[in-house]
Amino acid sequence: MFVFNATDFDLAQTLDCGQAFRWKEQADGSFEGVAFGKLINFKQDGSSLYISGADEMEFNSLWKHYLDLEPDYGKIREDLSHLHPVLKEAAEFAGGIRILNQEPWEALCSFIISQNNNIPRIKGIVERLCLNFGEKIEFEKEKEFYTFPTAEKIAALTAEDLSPIRAGFRARYIIDAAQRVASGEIDLESIRKMEISQARHELMKITGVGIKVADCTLLYGLHRLDCFPLDVWMKRAMTVLFPDLTPQDFGKYGGIAQQYIFHYSRMHPELFNT
DNA sequence: CTGCAGGGGTAAA
C-alpha cells in the first residue's frame, strides 16, 4: 500500500455518481473494484489517496489515468464557473468528481444495460454478466472477483445464453454490440478521434444504442469531454436551471459540466418539484 | 396479498 496526494478529488463522488457500476464501498469506507482485469482498492482520507493492490509503478501507469488525476480540474471548474452562476454552484457541490477513463467496451456495454433502468438493477445485471462470463482473477477473503467479459467472449453467445444475467430485452442489444465490436466493424479506438456527430452515428449502428447511450459511451468510455449526454434528469435540469443555454454552450469541457449538473440535480430533487 | 406504475432509452408504428 502507498499514498498519493490528490486535490480537487473526491473518491466516493467519482466512483458513485453513476458513471461506473462495479465499485463497492467497504465497511472501512474504501472502494473495491475490478477494472482492466485487475482487482484494486482505494481509500481516501482528505487529500490522501491510499492504494492497495497495486504498486506505485502500476498506479502511475494505469490507475492515475483511470481516475483522471492528471488534469487540473481546479482550473477547469473555475473556467466553467464563469459560464453561469448555477453552474458555479453545481461545480462547487460536485467539484470532486473526475470523469473516469474506463475501458470503452465496458462503458458501451454498461450503458446499453442502463437504458430504462435504475442504478441498483444496472449494478446487479453488470455483476451477473461478469460472474457468468468474465474470468476469475483472484480469490481473497472468501470473495471471488471477475473481469468484465470481453466483446469476443460475448459475441460467441446468444441472447438466450445471457438469460442468467436477467438483462431482459437488452440481452439482444448486448450481443449485437459485442458482435460488431469483436468483428471490427465498430472500432471503438478509431471512434475516439472522430467528430462527435460521426462518432455517434457509428455507435448508433448498434441495435439498442440511441443518442443517450452513444453519448455516455463517448464521455465515460472514450473520454470525450465535449460530449453532453441528455437523460431525463439532464433534460429537466436544462429546462429548469439553464433555460437560456444549450448543451454546446458548455464548450469543450461540457461533459464535466454535465456531470456536475447531473450530480447536483440528483442530490437536490426538490428543485424540480411541481 | 394482488395489481400496477415507472425506471438515468430505444425502435417501430
Add this chain to the structure above:
DNA sequence: TTTACCCCTGCA
C-alpha cells in the same frame, strides 16, 4: 409523437 419492451421495486 406514442407505445411496448424484460425485469424489478415501491406503493396503493
